[in-house]
Each structure stands twice: as C-alpha cells, then as structure tokens.
Amino acid sequence: MERRTALKRTALLAGASTLGPSLLSLLQSCQPASRLDWTPEFLSLEQADFFAAFVDTILPKTETPGALDVKVDLFMDLVFARLYNAAGQEQLLADIKAFDERCTDQFGQTFANLDGGQRTEFLQAEETTNAKYAPQVWGTAVGEQEPIGFYRSMKSLVIWGYFSSQEIGQNVLNYDPVPGDYRGCVPLAEIGRSWSL
Amino acid sequence: MANFNIDAKRDMTYDAIVIGSGISGGWAAKELCEGGLKTLVLERGRLVEHVKDYPTMNNDPWDLELRGAASAAEMEDYQVVSRSGFVGANNRHFYGKDDENPYTEVKPFLWIRANQMGGRSLLWGKQTYRWCEQDFTANSEDGHGVDWPIRYADLEPWYTHVEKFAGISGQALGLPQLPDSHFLPPMEMNCVEKEVKKRIEAEFPGRVMTIGRVAHLTEPLNGRGKCQFRNRCDRGCPYGAYFSSNAVTLPAANATGNLTIRPFSIANEIIYDAASGKATGVRVIDAETKEVIEYYARIIFCNASTINTTQILLNSTSDRFPNGLGNDSGELGHNLMDHTYRVGATGKFDGFADQYYSGRRPNGIYIPRYVNLDEQSRSDEFVRGFGFQGGAGRASWGAGANQEAFGADFKDGLMQPGPWEFFITGFAECLPYHENQVSLDRDQLDKWGRPTLKIDCEFKANEKAINRRIRQDAQEMLERAGLEEIISFDNEHEPGYGIHEMGTARMGRDPETSVLNGTNQVHAVPNVFVTDGACMTSSSCVNPSLTYMAITARAANHALEELQKNNL
Numbered sequence: 001m002e003r004r005t006a007l008k009r010t011a012l013l014a015g016a017s018t019l020g021p022s023l024l025s026l027l028q029s030c031q032p033a034s035r036l037d038w039t040p041e042f043l044s045l046e047q048a049d050f051f052a053a054f055v056d057t058i059l060p061k062t063e064t065p066g067a068l069d070v071k072v073d074l075f076m077d078l079v080f081a082r083l084y085n086a087a088g089q090e091q092l093l094a095d096i097k098a099f100d101e102r103c104t105d106q107f108g109q110t111f112a113n114l115d116g117g118q119r120t121e122f123l124q125a126e127e128t129t130n131a132k133y134a135p136q137v138w139g140t141a142v143g144e145q146e147p148i149g150f151y152r153s154m155k156s157l158v159i160w161g162y163f164s165s166q167e168i169g170q171n172v173l174n175y176d177p178v179p180g181d182y183r184g185c186v187p188l189a190e191i192g193r194s195w196s197l
Numbered sequence: 198m199a200n201f202n203i204d205a206k207r208d209m210t211y212d213a214i215v216i217g218s219g220i221s222g223g224w225a226a227k228e229l230c231e232g233g234l235k236t237l238v239l240e241r242g243r244l245v246e247h248v249k250d251y252p253t254m255n256n257d258p259w260d261l262e263l264r265g266a267a268s269a270a271e272m273e274d275y276q277v278v279s280r281s282g283f284v285g286a287n288n289r290h291f292y293g294k295d296d297e298n299p300y301t302e303v304k305p306f307l308w309i310r311a312n313q314m315g316g317r318s319l320l321w322g323k324q325t326y327r328w329c330e331q332d333f334t335a336n337s338e339d340g341h342g343v344d345w346p347i348r349y350a351d352l353e354p355w356y357t358h359v360e361k362f363a364g365i366s367g368q369a370l371g372l373p374q375l376p377d378s379h380f381l382p383p384m385e386m387n388c389v390e391k392e393v394k395k396r397i398e399a400e401f402p403g404r405v406m407t408i409g410r411v412a413h414l415t416e417p418l419n420g421r422g423k424c425q426f427r428n429r430c431d432r433g434c435p436y437g438a439y440f441s442s443n444a445v446t447l448p449a450a451n452a453t454g455n456l457t458i459r460p461f462s463i464a465n466e467i468i469y470d471a472a473s474g475k476a477t478g479v480r481v482i483d484a485e486t487k488e489v490i491e492y493y494a495r496i497i498f499c500n501a502s503t504i505n506t507t508q509i510l511l512n513s514t515s516d517r518f519p520n521g522l523g524n525d526s527g528e529l530g531h532n533l534m535d536h537t538y539r540v541g542a543t544g545k546f547d548g549f550a551d552q553y554y555s556g557r558r559p560n561g562i563y564i565p566r567y568v569n570l571d572e573q574s575r576s577d578e579f580v581r582g583f584g585f586q587g588g589a590g591r592a593s594w595g596a597g598a599n600q601e602a603f604g605a606d607f608k609d610g611l612m613q614p615g616p617w618e619f620f621i622t623g624f625a626e627c628l629p630y631h632e633n634q635v636s637l638d639r640d641q642l643d644k645w646g647r648p649t650l651k652i653d654c655e656f657k658a659n660e661k662a663i664n665r666r667i668r669q670d671a672q673e674m675l676e677r678a679g680l681e682e683i684i685s686f687d688n689e690h691e692p693g694y695g696i697h698e699m700g701t702a703r704m705g706r707d708p709e710t711s712v713l714n715g716t717n718q719v720h721a722v723p724n725v726f727v728t729d730g731a732c733m734t735s736s737s738c739v740n741p742s743l744t745y746m747a748i749t750a751r752a753a754n755h756a757l758e759e760l761q762k763n764n765l
Binding site: 057058059060062064066075078079082083084085120123127128132133134135137138139140142143152155156159160161162163164165166169170172173176177178179180181182183184185186187188189191193194195197 | 255257258259262263264265266268269270282283384385386387388390391425426427539541543549550551552553554555556557558591593594595597598599601602603604605607608609611612613614618620622684685686688
C-alpha cells in the first residue's frame with residue numbers, strides 16, 4: 001500500500017468506533033492498494049475503486065473539472081445507500097460483480113486496473129449493447145421502456161451527480177436562480193453554456 | 198400576513214362552515230367571509246402559511262444531499278402519490294401520506310391527495326381554461342349522463358369574477374370552444390413553438406396552437422408579485438405569483454376578520470336534523486388527539502376535494518338518509534370521472550441551433566379541441582373531445598445518458614444545449630358512467646376509525662377511442678410540422694393520473710337522478726353546498742379548476758342572498 005494513502009486511511013479509521021470486518025481484513029492483509037481517500041457508506045473499498053475509475057472514464061478532467069473533482073463517486077455511494085431499496089442494492093452488487101467479471105474475462109483485470117485504452121474499448125462495447133432511455137414527459141418515461149442495463153444506468157447517475165453538483169451548477173454552467181422573466185428566443189451566443197437549473 | 202385565527206375553542210357555532218381549504222374551499226371562505234359571515238374552515242391537515250411554511254422554496258439541487266431526490270426511507274410513507282412521478286424531497290411535505298388516505302383499488306386508480314391548508318392548490322398545474330357552452334350541453338345532446346342544470350351564461354360572470362382576483366395569463370383567441378378569460382399578458386412561446394404553431398395552423402385548418410393559459414401573474418396584482426420564472430412552484434412561491442389558497446383567497450378571507458381556520462380537523466360527518474330538514478353542523482375528529490368535536494353553522498360548504506367530499510356525505514347517515522346525506526337518487530358516489538393522461542407524441546426539431554431561451558417558464562402550449570365541434574369536425578369513433586398540452590425545449594445534459602459516447606469531448610458537449618425537442622400530450626373528456634364509483638368500506642377502517650373507500654373506476658370504449666385518435670393526431674401533427682425521430686405513446690394510465698377527479702355528487706335538474714341542484718345545494722338538504730369537483734356533471738376536456746372557482750363563487754353568493762332572504 002502506498003504510504004501516503006495508508007496514512008490517510010489509518011487517520012480516517014482512527015476516528016471510527018467500530019471497524020467492519022472487511023476493513024479490518026484489508027488493513028491486516030494490506031491488500032492491493034485502494035486509491036480511496038474517503039469512507040464509503042454503502043460500497044466496499046474495492047467497489048468504490050471501481051466507481052472511481054468508472055466516473056473518471058465517463059467524465060474526465062479537461063479544462064473543466066472531472067467527475068472525480070466534484071466527488072461524483074461519493075455522491076453515487078450516497079445514492080446507493082439512501083435512494084436504492086434493498087432489492088435495488090442487491091441487484092447493484094450483482095451487476096458490479098458481473099461487469100467486472102466480463103472485464104476480467106476480456107482483459108484479465110478488473111475495470112479499475114485497466115489502462116485508459118482498455119477502459120474505452122470495454123465501455124464502447126457497452127454503449128452499443130445497452131438499451132436507451134425512452135423519452136420522458138413530465139418526469140415519467142413514455143412509450144415502451146426496455147430494461148436499462150447496468151452500464152447506462154450508472155452512466156446516467158454519473159451525469160446527474162456531475163451536473164447537479166455545486167461546482168458545475170454555479171461556476172461552470174449558466175446559473176440563474178431567479179431569472180425574473182422568460183425570453184423565448186435568445187441567441188445562444190449571448191448565453192454561452194447551458195442553464196444549470 | 199396577519200396571523201390566522203385558529204382558536205376554534207372559543208366558538209362552537211358559526212354562520213358558515215367550509216370543509217377543506219384547497220382551491221374551492223379557499224374561494225368559499227373568501228366569498229362567505231367577505232359577505233359578512235363568521236366562517237369556520239375545517240382543514241384536516243396542518244396550517245401552511247404563505248412563504249413562512251415553504252421551507253424548500255429556494256433550494257438549489259446541491260443544497261440537498263440527494264440533489265432533490267427523496268430517499269427510500271423518505272418515500273416509504275408516500276408510495277401511492279409517488280406513482281405520479283412528481284414527488285421528491287422538495288415537495289414531499291405537501292403530499293398526503295398513504296396511511297392518511299387508505300383506499301382499495303377495486304380497479305387500478307391513482308388517488309393523489311394533499312392534506313394540509315391549501316391542499317392541492319399548492320401543487321396544481323395551474324392550467325386554467327373556461328369551459329364552453331358545448332361542455333354544458335353535451336350530456337343532453339348525446340345522452341350520456343344527465344343534463345347540467347346550468348349553462349355557460351350562468352357561469353360567465355363568475356368566471357370573470359374569479360379571474361380578476363386570481364390572475365390568469367393567456368392569449369385571447371375568440372374561439373367558441375375555448376372562451377377567453379379576463380387575461381393578464383400571455384407568456385412567450387420559444388422559437389420552435391412559434392415555428393411549430395405556424396406549421397400546424399397552416400397544415401390543419403381549424404387547429405390552433407396558443408400559449409398555455411395559466412394562473413400565474415405576469416403582472417403584479419393586489420400586492421402579489423409577478424412570476425420570476427424559477428419554475429419551483431410546487432414548493433410554494435415566495436412571490437405569491439401563482440394562485441393558491443395560501444397566497445390568495447385565504448389571506449383575503451382572513452383580512453375580513455371573519456375567518457377561523459381549524460387545522461387537524463377531519464370532517465367525519467355532517468349532522469342532519471330531521472325536524473328542520475337541514476344540516477346543523479359538522480362532526481369533526483381531531484387528527485392529532487382523535488377527540489370528536491361538533492361545530493354548528495347555518496350553512497355548510499363541502500370542499501374537501503371530489504372523493505373526500507363524497508366520503509363525508511356517504512358517511513353522514515341518518516334515519517332520513519340511510520345511504521348518505523342527500524342520497525335520495527342513489528347517485529352519490531357514482532359517475533366518477535378524470536381525464537386521460539400521457540398519450541401523445543414527441544420528436545426532435547432540426548433547426549434554430551443558434552437559438553436558446555432564458556427563464557424557466559412554468560407553462561407550455563395548448564391546442565384547443567377541434568373534433569366534434571360541428572358536423573364537419575364530427576367523429577364516427579367517439580363522442581366529446583380532447584385538447585393537447587405540450588411544449589418545446591432544448592435537450593439538457595440529462596440527454597447524455599443516451600448518447601453513445603463518453604470521455605472528454607462528450608463532457609464538453611454536454612455543457613451546450615442539445616437538440617430542440619417538442620411534445621404534445623392529450624387530455625380526453627371522460628364520460629360519466631354510473632358504474633364508475635366510490636363506496637364506503639365499513640370493514641376496513643382508517644387510523645381514526647373511519648370507513649375507508651373502495652374506488653371502482655375505469656376508462657371505457659369512448660375514452661379509449663379518443664386516446665387512439667389523440668395518438669394518431671399527435672403523430673400526424675408532429676410529422677407535418679417537420680419534427681423528426683417522432684415517437685408516439687400511450688401510457689394507458691389508469692384513471693386518477695390526470696388528478697382531475699370529478700363527479701360522485703353531481704348537479705342536475707332532477708332530484709331523482711342527481712345529488713345537487715343548479716346552485717350546488719343538496720336537493721333535499723338545501724343548506725349543504727358542494728362546490729368542489731364532486732359537483733361536476735360532465736368532465737369537458739379542459740382542466741377543471743377554474744370552473745370549480747367560478748361555481749364556488751356563484752354558489753357562495755347565492756347562499757349569501759338566500760340567507761338574507763331567510764330562505765336557509
């Protein structure tokens with residue numbers, strides 16, 4: 001384990017009154033390094049590593065912040081913990097496992113351990129095989145909705161977490177909490193980026 | 198705002214009792230209080246004072262841990278209302294909990310409730326359309342249901358009366374099938390809506406597309422501010438820009454000094470006095486203490502919302518009325534209606550890529566009814582009609598989920614608005630069927646020991662035929678308006694999704710086939726008035742709330758006149 005990460009982890013855990021068995025065994029055996037500097041509420045460290053790699057591949061840092069910069073992986077952990085019901089959580093864990101197993105079959109490594117090119121190759125295949133969301137009217141899908149696969153639903157969550165974050169919503173997109181009026185036709189050039197709200 | 202008088206202990210007797218404080222109850226309270234009557238409003242839920250009790254009104258997505266979504270634990274008590282797709286962390290507190298309104302779905306029926314001061318006036322869609330002459334003659338013309346005891350002309354002055362005070366924004370068109378309101382300036386259409394309007398009106402003579410007519414102020418009115426285009430209405434509006442009981446009618450009622458409002462007061466039954474042939478008051482269960490209390494008054498207005506009003510009447514039994522107050526006809530509980538919902542089409546518009554809009558308009562477009570208006574527009578497939586609501590906008594970052602892309606360029610692309618999209622969805626008139634009904638279930642009691650309701654309602658052949666036409670017309674209009682990648686849809690929702698419950702205590706000319714007379718009085722108990730959706734004799738295809746307002750103001754003023762003449 002990288003020294004700096006290990007120190008951070010230890011410091012985090014020092015404040016915890018109880019340690020889950022998985023955390024204890026991780027410390028004791030000093031398993032392959034986790035890049036994590038936060039403590040997930042729902043995910044295991046390994047699963048959190050998976051999502052860190054996943055969100056970074058979907059929305060990497062450019063001249064604007066990446067998904068990791070605005071802590072989309074933390075947000076997803078929270079969503080799994082609070083928004084998902086028990087059945088959804090169970091399904092999620094099975095989906096993560098299956099996803100990584102396919103990864104391992106193809107590349108001999110889990111997704112988090114792939115290099116950038118391999119991640120791209122793997123996700124591109126997912127794009128073509130995953131069903132799309134049906135259009136929505138007033139908050140609900142209309143027409144036939146094919147079951148949405150793990151990849152696309154996670155991608156959707158990444159996008160939600162990223163664009164609903166304060167950093168992106170207030171400082172990157174156009175933020176106007178009280179527009180005051182409605183103008184129906186405004187040259188896009190006058191506005192620039194999308195409205196955040 | 199002045200504090201509300203909630204001290205209902207001081208007086209057990211009032212001039213008038215109004216059951217419910219939603220759209221129609223608020224109007225009843227205002228008219229009766231302004232007419233000089235000491236009025237008690239019974240509200241089954243808590244007080245919600247304008248602005249003060251809108252805790253989420255300024256939340257940005259990131260102000261809440263789950264960015265506006267409600268957690269599984271938070272939604273546990275809201276399983277029924279969450280079927281609507283509208284309930285989240287920012288508005289959950291304005292929706293009724295499952296255990297407050299348990300009911301049995303004999304056939305699937307979604308019952309959306311709001312149990313607090315203001316009721317669903319805090320949550321409604323605010324689309325406001327006058328009914329037309331044809332809406333009031335339809336039953337007698339095609340023989341479905343019974344004839345309305347009133348005509349458009351009876352309501353016309355009352356539409357004007359309520360519109361001037363509520364504040365309705367819209368565009369006057371002079372159409373007989375969609376009479377103009379007394380309008381504040383219309384909201385603006387965006388580029389694509391203007392273009393689609395042009396094309397639809399050119400391609401389909403007789404069809405018109407207009408900006409939605411809405412109960413939002415586009416100019417200040419009576420101290421209320423104009424709409425700020427935040428589109429956060431269902432959390433309560435700090436400007437009072439949209440019509441709600443909380444911002445508009447109840448403060449006006451309160452200003453008279455004649456209003457008392459008692460929260461946590463479940464009206465359990467109306468007390469009937471056989472000797473006088475009148476109701477004498479209301480028996481209330483305190484929702485918190487379960488204490489039973491009686492309040493008395495000369496007149497009683499039932500405005501608990503369609504299904505709840507009828508529940509109270511059904512539960513008000515006596516030797517004279519063993520099957521519910523005023524139920525000589527056997528029609529109480531019957532002829533439940535709603536509008537069909539989420540059937541239409543959506544597509545993409547190629548063009549105006551350099552155009553955008555500013556502000557979040559809480560409104561869309563409207564296409565008024567164009568079928569079965571006359572011989573030329575007559576359908577062989579169905580009676581009555583439908584209208585469309587809809588709108589255009591540019592796809593936002595959420596559309597990224599469907600793009601077959603990810604990575605740096607993908608992310609930067611999502612910072613820009615996506616393609617223009619346009620959709621329309623129809624609302625079909627529903628016929629009054631005797632067998633579509635609510636009834637008391639005395640074997641299943643709620644947590645206050647009251648009989649619950651069984652709801653047995655379905656759309657039938659006529660509604661399904663209208664929906665087929667809606668879907669077909671929506672597809673065709675979008676095609677000929679130049680939309681691409683069109684998807685038509687019919688979610689085949691059960692009734693209730695329209696949240697326009699109507700009927701179950703209908704008005705009529707004949708006491709043998711209806712519950713209420715032409716001034717909304719229970720035929721056999723004339724000091725009991727029903728002026729919420731329960732009174733409706735047919736359903737039109739336009740949104741009903743404005744008509745509830747007008748009917749309520751009319752009935753309340755009739756009650757005032759009758760009291761003056763000592764007729765009640």
